Amino acid sequence: xxxxxxxxxxxxxRLCPLKSLTExxxxxxxxRRGFINxxxxxxxxxxxxxxxxxxxxxxxxxxxxxxxxxxxxPGLHHDYELWLEKLAPHAPTTAYRHNRxxxxxxxAHLKRQIMGREVVxxxxxxxxxxxxxxxxFYGEFDGxxxxxxxxxxxxx
Amino acid sequence: xxxxxxxxxxxxxRLCPLKSLTExxxxxxxxRRGFINxxxxxxxxxxxxxxxxxxxxxxxxxxxxxxxxxxxxPGLHHDYELWLEKLAPHAPTTAYRHNRxxxxxxxAHLKRQIMGREVVxxxxxxxxxxxxxxxxFYGEFDGxxxxxxxxxxxxx
Amino acid sequence: xxxxxxxxxxxxxRLCPLKSLTExxxxxxxxRRGFINxxxxxxxxxxxxxxxxxxxxxxxxxxxxxxxxxxxxPGLHHDYELWLEKLAPHAPTTAYRHNRxxxxxxxAHLKRQIMGREVVxxxxxxxxxxxxxxxxFYGEFDGxxxxxxxxxxxxx
Numbered sequence: 001x002x003x004x005x006x007x008x009x010x011x012x013x014r015l016c017p018l019k020s021l022t023e024x025x026x027x028x029x030x031x032r033r034g035f036i037n038x039x040x041x042x043x044x045x046x047x048x049x050x051x052x053x054x055x056x057x058x059x060x061x062x063x064x065x066x067x068x069x070x071x072x073x074p075g076l077h078h079d080y081e082l083w084l085e086k087l088a089p090h091a092p093t094t095a096y097r098h099n100r101x102x103x104x105x106x107x108a109h110l111k112r113q114i115m116g117r118e119v120v121x122x123x124x125x126x127x128x129x130x131x132x133x134x135x136x137f138y139g140e141f142d143g144x145x146x147x148x149x150x151x152x153x154x155x156x
Numbered sequence: 157x158x159x160x161x162x163x164x165x166x167x168x169x170r171l172c173p174l175k176s177l178t179e180x181x182x183x184x185x186x187x188r189r190g191f192i193n194x195x196x197x198x199x200x201x202x203x204x205x206x207x208x209x210x211x212x213x214x215x216x217x218x219x220x221x222x223x224x225x226x227x228x229x230p231g232l233h234h235d236y237e238l239w240l241e242k243l244a245p246h247a248p249t250t251a252y253r254h255n256r257x258x259x260x261x262x263x264a265h266l267k268r269q270i271m272g273r274e275v276v277x278x279x280x281x282x283x284x285x286x287x288x289x290x291x292x293f294y295g296e297f298d299g300x301x302x303x304x305x306x307x308x309x310x311x312x
Numbered sequence: 313x314x315x316x317x318x319x320x321x322x323x324x325x326r327l328c329p330l331k332s333l334t335e336x337x338x339x340x341x342x343x344r345r346g347f348i349n350x351x352x353x354x355x356x357x358x359x360x361x362x363x364x365x366x367x368x369x370x371x372x373x374x375x376x377x378x379x380x381x382x383x384x385x386p387g388l389h390h391d392y393e394l395w396l397e398k399l400a401p402h403a404p405t406t407a408y409r410h411n412r413x414x415x416x417x418x419x420a421h422l423k424r425q426i427m428g429r430e431v432v433x434x435x436x437x438x439x440x441x442x443x444x445x446x447x448x449f450y451g452e453f454d455g456x457x458x459x460x461x462x463x464x465x466x467x468x
Contacts, residue, residue, distance in 0.1 A: 017174050018329050018468045020365040022436050053176040054310060055213060057367060057432050061443025063382045069273055070219045070265055075253035079262050080269075083244065088395065097387035106391050109382055113392075113427055115269055117381055120213050120276055120432055122308035124178050129306055131217025150441055152434035154366060154467065155310065156174045173330050209332040210466060211369060225429055226375045226421055231409035235418050236425075239400065271425055276369050276432055278464035280334050285462055287373025311466065312330045 021049035021153040024061070029143030032090075035077050036138045038149065042121075043128060045151050052126045054155015058136060059118035061148040064108035066115035066139035084111045084141075108141035115139050123155055177205035177309040180217070185299030188246075191233050192294045194305065199284060201307050208282045210311015214292055215274035217304040220264035222271035222295035240267045240297075264297035271295050279311055333361035333465040336373070341455030344402075347389050348450045350461065354433075355440060357463050364438045366467015370448055371430035373460040376420035378427035378451035396423045396453075420453035427451050435467055
């Protein structure tokens with residue numbers, strides 16, 4: 001047995017302490033807009049990764065959707081819906097030059113900038129290091145088709 | 157002495173190059189809203205972590221507060237206050253369905269989405285890698301109680 | 313040859329698995345506002361870093377500029393321009409207390425909060441792990457001078 005092999009067998013983890021996990025989550029929201037609590041899915045992936053101390057990136061892979069952290073309270077989600085529609089109205093669709101491309105989703109590109117593309121969450125002692133009410137949401141602003149969220153976990 | 161112990165004593169750092177630090181900072185803003193420059197606290201933690209090259213995540217652990225990077229200029233903070241109140245007014249509190257839960261802070265959940273939950277800052281040569289005017293702020297939108305910010309540093 | 317030297321020569325990478333790259337990109341937008349697609353520059357740096365699995369942070373180093381991910385479609389950029397001007401108008405400049413400092417860029421500090429300071433992008437199998445239309449932009453809101461973007465890549 002060479003020294004190389006001997007060391008590998010002695011220190012499989014300590015010689016490669018960086019762990020990573022990559023996963024794509026798919027969603028199909030039946031309406032144009034909607035919010036989905038994806039926290040349990042992310043918790044499961046953190047556990048699966050074996051990472052004890054590290055960072056977890058969760059981002060929308062589409063530019064008319066968001067990932068954000070806020071409260072799992074239906075009244076608040078209703079407020080977000082009205083508020084985003086006030087700040088970046090869907091209609092009249094002709095008000096947006098982007099919609100001349102044949103799309104009708106310019107407002108969704110604007111709404112996503114307000115709510116954000118991504119969150120980065122700390123992993124501490126193997127768990128998402130969260131405050132009392134933090135929950136991760138997928139925010140859809142142009143649904144009725146299959147779209148993806150990326151989860152990337154790195155740490156040791 | 158086994159080979160394992162010999163190697164550990166020879167390479168304590170090189171065998172575990174990933175360092176991490178986790179710290180919770182507590183704040184109690186006496187008014188409903190306010191901005192606190194937390195840069196010196198974060199700089200101290202970066203130094204304490206011993207990380208020379210890495211990333212520093214700073215995030216609000218409450219969903220009615222923000223962590224953001226901008227200018228430490230009181231006139232600008234006054235402008236932010238007026239602007240956020242225009243985009244997401246506190247009153248009338250009955251305009252928000254979230255407030256039917258007994259809360260009066262729906263506007264704070266909206267303001268926090270504009271200003272953001274978190275920042276990720278590069279650590280280069282042991283320091284926050286900042287432009288000339290970048291300063292990290294805790295933004296409170298529903299204060300008068302103790303709330304937390306999480307600092308997570310990883311790197312080598 | 314000592315055991316230390318022997319091990320270093322056997323395991324140069326495995327003993328130091330964390331790689332990092334730091335780069336500053338300079339831009340000078342000739343007008344007050346503008347969007348620049350910086351994706352090819354970031355892709356080149358990811359390749360150069362040799363990182364196969366990790367995270368790539370890209371942030372504006374100035375507080376009147378943004379880095380964000382959205383569509384490379386000129387009609388949409390026109391819509392962003394009008395929308396941001398509606399949410400945070402440049403004029404009248406006297407409406408902002410920040411401008412009493414002699415600046416005329418208070419609106420740029422507000423616009424940057426809507427569009428965001430930074431993006432964190434996953435690196436998977438040596439490449440930016442992107443959805444079909446994701447492109448990274450530098451968003452300038454107070455141009456006509458040289459300003460910087462920071463790229464920090466860490467991983468293995």
